Amino acid sequence: MGDAFPTTGIFRRGYGKDAVDEFFIDARHAYEGGLPAEQFSAEQVRQASFPRQRNGYDTQAVDAAMSRLEAAFVQRDRADHIAVNGEGAWYEKVADRATTLYPRLLRPYGQRFSHPRSGIGYNAEQVDDLLDQIAAFFDDREDLAADDVRHTLFKAARGKKAYAMGPVDAYLGRAVEILLSVN
Incomplete structure (x- = not known):
């Protein structure tokens, strides 16, 4: 083999x-x-x-x-x-999961995730830009594919200009799951 x-x-x-x-x-x-x-x-x-x-x-x-x-x-x-x-129940289940994402989208730029305690994290501005694309998908049905989220790379940053990687990864994982569920 x-x-x-x-x-x-x-x-x-x-x-x-x-x-x-x-x-x-x-x-x-x-x-x-x-x-x-x-x-x-x-x-x-x-x-x-x-x-x-x-x-x-x-x-x-x-x-x-x-x-x-x-x-x-x-x-x-x-x-x-x-x-x-039934299909309606599926979309209801997906909608319930999607609502868990929405509160973070309403937070102000630079405050959507925790900042790393030390070391590097993801560039907060780039993460916020991607979250705006996710919000546009939910609000305006703008095109967004799971791979668009999955393959996004963020520059490294430190301090208040960064978000801790773990929470961002978990959030984006949920977003990918929802995008796969409806596309």
Whole structure:
């Protein structure tokens, strides 16, 4: 059996092959076996991380596959929910989750997330700009795809010009989940 993804070569580090292979085997089993979301979900796909190794799998190829896998789990959950409860119930569930995002969008620029206690964080102005795009999606139905949020890179910043990374990542993860649920 060959490699599941392109490799980086011996001079560059990529994702550890064994860890990636094991994750995708588990994901396939969960998806095909129809395991409940509590056992394997889109959120687990989004939060997965892999050790780095020389001659590992190319990170961009694996990340792209992870994005497709996350979308597949969301779509499976959507289809299952609609089959049992109807489409209206699905959109109500998504709307309930989306309302948890909205209060942060109403906060003033520079105060939407906590600032890092020490070290670096994400550039607050860039994060605020992305949050404005999310607000426009909710308010005005402006176009915004999950990949637009998922692939946004923020410059590093310090102090009051930065937001702590963890809360921003968690918030954007929820936004991606909602975008995948309605698109």
